[in-house]
Structures are given as C-alpha cells and as structure tokens.
Amino acid sequence: MYQIKINGIVQGVGFRPFIYKLATEQKLTGFVLNSTSGVLIEAEGNKNSLDKFIYRIKNELPPAAKINEFQFEEFPDKRYDTFEIRMSSRSKGSTLISPDLAVCDDCINEFNDHDDLRFQYAFINCTNCGPRYSIIEDTPYDRPVTSMKSFVMCDYCEGEYKDPLNRRFHAQPVACPQCGPQLQFLDKDLSPILGNPIENTIRDLKDGKIIGIKGIGGFHIACDATNYNAVELLRQRKNRPHKPFAVMCNEANISDIVIINYEHLKLLKSPAAPIVILPKRSNSEGLNREIKIAENVAPQNPNIGIFLPYAPHHYQFVTEELPFVIMTSGNNSNEPIARTENELQELCDCFLTHNRPILNRSDDSIILPAKEQNILIRRSRGFVPSPIKLPSQTVPTLGCGAELKLTFSLSRKNDLFISPYIGNSGSKETMDFYLETYEKYLKWFKLKPELIACDLQPDFATTRFAENTKLPLVKVQHHHAHISAIMAEHKLDEKVIGISYDGTGYGTDAAIWGGEIFIADHTNFERLFHLNYMPLPGGDAAITHPIRIAYAYSIAAGANTELVNGISELERNVIQKQLQNSFNVFQTSSMGRLFDCISAMLGLFPTITFEAQSAMALEFLCGNVSVSDSEPYSFEISEDIIDIRPIIIEVSKDIQKGVDHKVISQKFHKTIIDFTLASVQKTSVVSGLNKVVLSGGVMQNRILLNGLIETLTRNNFTVYTPRNLSPNDGSISVGQVMIANRIIGS
Numbered sequence: 001m002y003q004i005k006i007n008g009i010v011q012g013v014g015f016r017p018f019i020y021k022l023a024t025e026q027k028l029t030g031f032v033l034n035s036t037s038g039v040l041i042e043a044e045g046n047k048n049s050l051d052k053f054i055y056r057i058k059n060e061l062p063p064a065a066k067i068n069e070f071q072f073e074e075f076p077d078k079r080y081d082t083f084e085i086r087m088s089s090r091s092k093g094s095t096l097i098s099p100d101l102a103v104c105d106d107c108i109n110e111f112n113d114h115d116d117l118r119f120q121y122a123f124i125n126c127t128n129c130g131p132r133y134s135i136i137e138d139t140p141y142d143r144p145v146t147s148m149k150s151f152v153m154c155d156y157c158e159g160e161y162k163d164p165l166n167r168r169f170h171a172q173p174v175a176c177p178q179c180g181p182q183l184q185f186l187d188k189d190l191s192p193i194l195g196n197p198i199e200n201t202i203r204d205l206k207d208g209k210i211i212g213i214k215g216i217g218g219f220h221i222a223c224d225a226t227n228y229n230a231v232e233l234l235r236q237r238k239n240r241p242h243k244p245f246a247v248m249c250n251e252a253n254i255s256d257i258v259i260i261n262y263e264h265l266k267l268l269k270s271p272a273a274p275i276v277i278l279p280k281r282s283n284s285e286g287l288n289r290e291i292k293i294a295e296n297v298a299p300q301n302p303n304i305g306i307f308l309p310y311a312p313h314h315y316q317f318v319t320e321e322l323p324f325v326i327m328t329s330g331n332n333s334n335e336p337i338a339r340t341e342n343e344l345q346e347l348c349d350c351f352l353t354h355n356r357p358i359l360n361r362s363d364d365s366i367i368l369p370a371k372e373q374n375i376l377i378r379r380s381r382g383f384v385p386s387p388i389k390l391p392s393q394t395v396p397t398l399g400c401g402a403e404l405k406l407t408f409s410l411s412r413k414n415d416l417f418i419s420p421y422i423g424n425s426g427s428k429e430t431m432d433f434y435l436e437t438y439e440k441y442l443k444w445f446k447l448k449p450e451l452i453a454c455d456l457q458p459d460f461a462t463t464r465f466a467e468n469t470k471l472p473l474v475k476v477q478h479h480h481a482h483i484s485a486i487m488a489e490h491k492l493d494e495k496v497i498g499i500s501y502d503g504t505g506y507g508t509d510a511a512i513w514g515g516e517i518f519i520a521d522h523t524n525f526e527r528l529f530h531l532n533y534m535p536l537p538g539g540d541a542a543i544t545h546p547i548r549i550a551y552a553y554s555i556a557a558g559a560n561t562e563l564v565n566g567i568s569e570l571e572r573n574v575i576q577k578q579l580q581n582s583f584n585v586f587q588t589s590s591m592g593r594l595f596d597c598i599s600a601m602l603g604l605f606p607t608i609t610f611e612a613q614s615a616m617a618l619e620f621l622c623g624n625v626s627v628s629d630s631e632p633y634s635f636e637i638s639e640d641i642i643d644i645r646p647i648i649i650e651v652s653k654d655i656q657k658g659v660d661h662k663v664i665s666q667k668f669h670k671t672i673i674d675f676t677l678a679s680v681q682k683t684s685v686v687s688g689l690n691k692v693v694l695s696g697g698v699m700q701n702r703i704l705l706n707g708l709i710e711t712l713t714r715n716n717f718t719v720y721t722p723r724n725l726s727p728n729d730g731s732i733s734v735g736q737v738m739i740a741n742r743i744i745g746s
C-alpha cells in the first residue's frame with residue numbers, strides 16, 4: 001500500500017475526482033481525503049499500477065491544481081475493497097486556499113447552450129473554475145464554511161456534487177437557477193428594478209450611465225468605454241481627471257483597439273484573467289471599423305489595460321453589442337475596493353448586484369509585458385492567497401509593507417503568503433481592510449508571527465502598527481527591501497549588485513532615497529553610489545507639482561531658470577526663499593523626482609493627478625524605440641555620487657536650442673542607462689560581483705528596463721528582473737520578511 005501526501009493547490013480544483021478517476025483506471029483500491037494538511041491518499045494494487053498512478057498524478061494534473069510537496073511511503077496492505085472519496089477530516093496543520101478562477105471553457109459552453117439547465121446562469125462554475133478565495137470563511141475548504149452555505153443545493157446539483165466522475169464533484173460553489181444565487185438590478189437608492197437585470201444593465205450602459213457591478217473580488221464601476229461623455233462623468237465622480245481606466249473587452253473585438261500577440265492572449269485567457277497593458281492600435285493601423293474607445297479612457301497614453309470577461313455575468317453584458325466596457329475598481333478615493341453597493345451610492349446611477357456575499361476582497365491583477373518577460377505589477381485576484389517559495393527557511397514573520405500599493409507578507413517556513421493589493425494610502429479604511437485580511441490569514445494558514453518588519457519611515461500607518469505589536473521589530477530600509485524581494489524571487493542568496501530606482505524611500509540618514517546602487521544580500525547593504533542630493537521644497541507638495549521640482553533642481557544645478565515655464569512668480573519666490581533658508585526642504589536622491597524634473601522642464605505636466613504621471617509621460621515621449629543610438633548627456637561619477645546636475649544644464653540648453661523634445665527624452669533615458677552601467681562596472685571592479693538585480697517603481701519604465709537589461713547583459717553582467725513580484729512597493733513586504741529573518745530571526 002502506498003500512502004501519499006500532497007500539498008499545494010489541491011483543494012477546490014477538482015483534485016479528488018481526478019485522483020478517483022486515475023485510481024479507478026489503474027484498478028487500485030483505497031481512498032483519497034482532504035485534510036487541513038493537504039490531500040492524503042492510500043492506494044493498493046499491483047506495483048506497476050501504483051507507479052503508473054504516481055506518474056499520472058504528477059503529469060496529468062487538473063488545470064488549476066499545483067503540487068508543492070509530494071511524499072509517499074510504502075506500508076503493508078490494508079485490503080481495501082474499493083476506491084472511495086472520503087469526507088474531510090480536521091487535523092492539525094494547514095493547507096492552501098485556491099485563488100479565484102475565471103470561468104472555464106466547459107462552463108461557458110454550457111452557459112451558451114439553450115438546452116442546458118444553467119443556460120445564461122450567472123453563477124455557473126465547476127471544480128476547474130469559479131470563486132474560491134473570495135467566498136471562503138475557513139479551512140478546510142468545504143461548502144459550510146463558504147458564502148454558499150445559505151444556498152441549499154437542489155437534487156440536480158447535489159447529484160453532480162456527489163458524483164465522483166462529474167466535473168462538479170465537490171465543487172463547493174455549485175449552483176443552478178433553481179437553488180443558487182441570483183442577479184438583481186437596483187436603482188441609485190438600492191430599490192430593486194423589475195425586469196431582466198442584464199437587459200437593464202446593457203440598456204443603462206448604452207444610455208451613458210455609471211453602473212456599480214458586483215463581481216468576484218469586489219465591485220467594479222462600469223461605463224461604456226466608447227462613450228466620451230460617460231467616461232467624463234465617471235472621471236468627475238471618481239475625482240480622477242487623467243489616470244487610465246481598464247477596459248473589459250469582448251474577445252472578438254480586442255484587436256480593434258490594441259496590438260496583441262498570441263502570448264498576450266494566453267495571459268488574458270489564463271485562470272487569473274489579469275489586466276494586461278497593451279499598446280493601443282493607432283488610427284492609421286485601424287481596421288476601418290466604427291467602434292473606437294473614447295480618447296479620455298487612457299488620455300495621452302499609448303497603452304491601455306484590457307481584460308476579458310471572467311465571471312459568467314461579464315459575458316452577458318460585454319458582447320459584440322457592447323464590446324468595450326470600462327470596469328474600474330469600485331472604490332471611493334483612498335478607500336479599498338467595495339464589497340457592498342451602499343459603499344458606492346455616491347458614485348453610481350444603478351447597480352447590477354447579486355446575493356452571494358463577497359467575503360474576501362481582491363482587486364484585479366495587472367501584468368505589464370516587457371521585452372523578455374512579463375511583469376506582474378499588481379499581484380492580487382487570481383494569484384492570492386497562493387504562497388510563493390522563499391529561498392530559505394524563516395521563523396514566522398510579518399512584513400508590514402510600506403504605504404503606497406500596500407501589501408503585507410506572512411511567512412511559514414519557506415512559504416510566503418502575500419496579501420492581496422490592499423490600497424494606496426494610509427487611510428483608516430485602508431488600514432481596516434489591512435487588519436481584517438491580516439487576521440484572516442493568521443486563522444486560515446495557522447500562522448503566529450514571532451517577528452515583525454516594517455519600513456524605516458516613521459510616519460507610515462504600517463510602521464505605527466508594527467511598533468504597537470510587542471514582537472521583536474526590524475525596521476528595514478526601503479530600497480534594501482526592494483532588492484531583497486527580487487533576489488528572493490530569483491532564489492538568490494548571496495551578495496549582488498542591487499539597483500533600486502524608485503520614487504520615495506526613507507534613508508538611513510533621514511534623506512529621501514531613490515536612485516541607489518547597493519551591494520546587498522538579505523542581511524546587509526552597502527550604498528555604493530547614489531544620485532546626488534537635490535532639494536525637494538515642501539516634500540509631498542512638490543511631488544504633485546513637478547514644475548516646482550524642475551525649478552528647484554534648475555537652481556541647484558545652476559541651469560537657466562527662465563526656461564522653466566508654468567510656474568507662477570509667487571511660487572518662484574517661495575521656493576527661492578525656502579532654498580535660501582533651507583526651510584521645509586528635503587534632500588533627495590530619488591530617480592522618480594529626476595524624471596519629474598525633466599518631464600516638467602519639457603512642459604509635460606506642471607502638476608499631476610496620479611502617481612508617476614509625469615515620469616510616464618516622459619517615457620511615452622520616447623516612442624516605441626531603443627535609445628541605444630542616442631547621444632547621452634554628460635554626467636559625473638565621483639566617490640559615491642552620480643552627479644545629475646550636468647544633465648539638467650544640458651537639457652536646459654537643448655530646450656533653448658529648440659531640440660525636439662522626443663530627442664531630449666531619448667537622450668535622457670540613454671544617459672541613465674550609461675551612468676548605471678558605469679556605476680555597476682565600478683562596483684563590480686571593487687567587489688568582483690557580476691549579478692545585478694533591478695528593482696524599484698521606476699523599473700516599470702520599459703524603455704529604461706529593456707535598455708538596462710540589454711546594456712548590462714552585453715557587458716557580461718547577469719541581470720535579474722522583477723517577474724512574478726512587482727518592482728514597485730507591492731513587494732516591499734517580501735523583502736522585509738527576508739531581511740528581518742536574517743537580522744534576528746535565525
């Protein structure tokens with residue numbers, strides 16, 4: 001008899017019927033069982049069949065299943081008569097929870113089949129698809145501990161649920177129109193509107209209304225992406241003047257609006273169904289069709305984030321008739337994604353909702369395709385709460401994250417459980433969501449942190465939270481955490497050259513760092529080079545007014561300040577005084593601020609309305625080209641400083657000479673690549689190191705990222721870049737866990 005223990009994503013993904021089917025085919029007897037510590041199998045039969053059974057388990061896995069650990073032992077036979085699926089047992093230990101999965105092709109075929117019981121039923125699912133994380137209360141995953149517990153299965157559904165050879169065997173959310181959840185359409189006051197909820201939705205979307213739509217991990221706010229006025233209305237209500245919106249597309253119409261290849265389509269259609277950022281198709285390449293999305297969906301941006309329907313009801317209103325629907329996260333500003341309609345009454349004209357509660361929220365995940373890899377810039381729905389593997393064992397540790405793009409991470413041995421995307425602020429609502437999710441993770445995964453890590457920045461809500469726990473606390477420098485996270489992703493556990501190009505991170509000298517070249521491992525870092533400190537008058541106020549940065553940097557560099565346009569006399573005077581008296585002036589080596597400076601000098605955005613708006617504009621100005629043949633500006637590297645003042649002076653001269661701004665942007669990007677290479681080479685000479693890790697929010701700039709990979713590789717460095725962990729602050733919590741463990745954990 002073989003006793004087999006399997007851990008990983010093996011519950012709620014059709015694993016037990018799969019085992020049952022294999023065992024029956026191999027003529028084995030015994031049982032399969034879900035327990036809190038994973039799947040347990042006992043199987044008897046002839047040796048050949050048993051070995052074949054094991055081989056087939058590993059090689060024919062259901063699409064959404066994933067094996068992390070596989071152990072087996074031989075015992076004397078117990079003489080089982082049959083093979084059976086046994087009920088869950090509650091034992092000590094812990095297992096994993098599957099992420100939410102996009103509706104599968106088999107279910108969509110039934111959904112579109114007039115003769116099927118679940119024809120056009122918005123809650124169709126099976127063991128290969130449907131909600132998981134969002135509906136779970138506790139482990140092990142079983143219907144009575146999900147938000148489906150109040151729906152009593154009808155005979156038909158129960159028959160499928162109990163049939164080991166059925167696709168819905170033990171599919172916990174199984175339901176049909178007779179017994180399961182229902183859609184409902186509500187007006188602004190949350191009163192039910194009669195009629196078919198989907199027809200009402202389509203009618204109101206076409207009428208230019210703003211609709212709150214309850215989905216899997218939370219609400220979306222939707223409007224017709226082809227309707228300029230509707231999009232404008234949505235922008236006003238959300239107080240979001242420029243930031244791009246994501247668009248859910250009817251699959252057949254995708255190539256009308258973006259340039260897409262087979263790999264991108266595969267990503268869009270994967271069970272995680274992420275948003276993928278793709279280049280817009282320009283008019284000249286258009287297919288002469290009438291349908292185009294309104295220009296205010298992603299204004300002044302060559303790219304757009306698109307995704308495909310992933311819940312069954314999405315397929316009902318995103319159709320040929322209405323192929324492009326804005327589906328933006330349903331939240332009020334500085335708040336996390338909403339799970340009930342009453343949170344969004346101020347923003348929406350009406351609601352498409354349903355009566356299956358959302359227990360655990362997660363925003364849509366976002367993938368940014370780059371030249372050689374895709375970067376998961378937001379790891380949330382479809383990925384959480386699956387753990388990632390750390391390169392080494394840890395004591396149970398909580399990494400609290402930073403503030404923007406907030407996540408936390410909890411470790412158990414070498415598993416790391418990263419939270420969904422929590423939010424972009426330290427607001428009370430965001431921190432409530434953070435704590436609620438934290439408590440759930442502790443319960444589900446049976447975690448009890450013994451160590452806690454937070455950012456060095458004293459003002460973050462997460463720092464205060466960490467300080468208030470009584471646990472041993474390690475405060476981790478922001479950019480060290482950025483580098484450690486990407487090292488962890490690549491299982492690197494040695495000294496590397498780490499480059500962190502970022503917006504803001506608190507330095508050990510209390511300055512604002514962000515243009516950093518370190519020698520680092522998971523324990524220590526040494527700051528080899530950084531951009532020279534420049535004055536940031538007013539701190540955060542300057543960050544939303546890049547023109548003030550351009551003015552202050554121009555003064556500091558000795559460039560011609562008369563060329564800085566779009567700044568009032570009053571602002572000039574105030575900044576001059578601030579600089580003279582060093583009043584409320586912060587010192588910064590931030591790469592993000594250097595981008596803001598150059599962008600504002602070129603007149604792109606004197607003020608911004610979302611993070612990185614001006615830096616992105618400068619990237620887009622380059623066009624879709626390599627900058628390898630551009631002429632760089634001058635820079636000086638001395639001691640540990642990369643002096644950027646010559647760059648500012650020369651950009652200023654180019655502006656005066658009337659050089660094309662596109663050329664200036666290309667030269668600027670080339671300069672960063674060149675001074676990075678020069679500093680990395682110097683670092684390599686003194687250290688003998690050859691591995692280079694790239695991280696930090698600025699690495700989302702694909703001109704820069706692709707250029708750095710290409711240049712460093714050509715110069716014989718081995719380059720490691722963010723892939724499944726984000727370069728931005730979303731993965732700060734990962735690095736914090738690694739570093740805290742090395743410092744006092746082990």
Ligand SMILES: [Zn+2]
Pocket residue numbers: 103104105106107108125126127128129130
């Ligand atoms: Zn399915």
Ligand SMILES: [Zn+2]
Pocket residue numbers: 153154155156157158175176177178179180
């Ligand atoms: Zn039913």
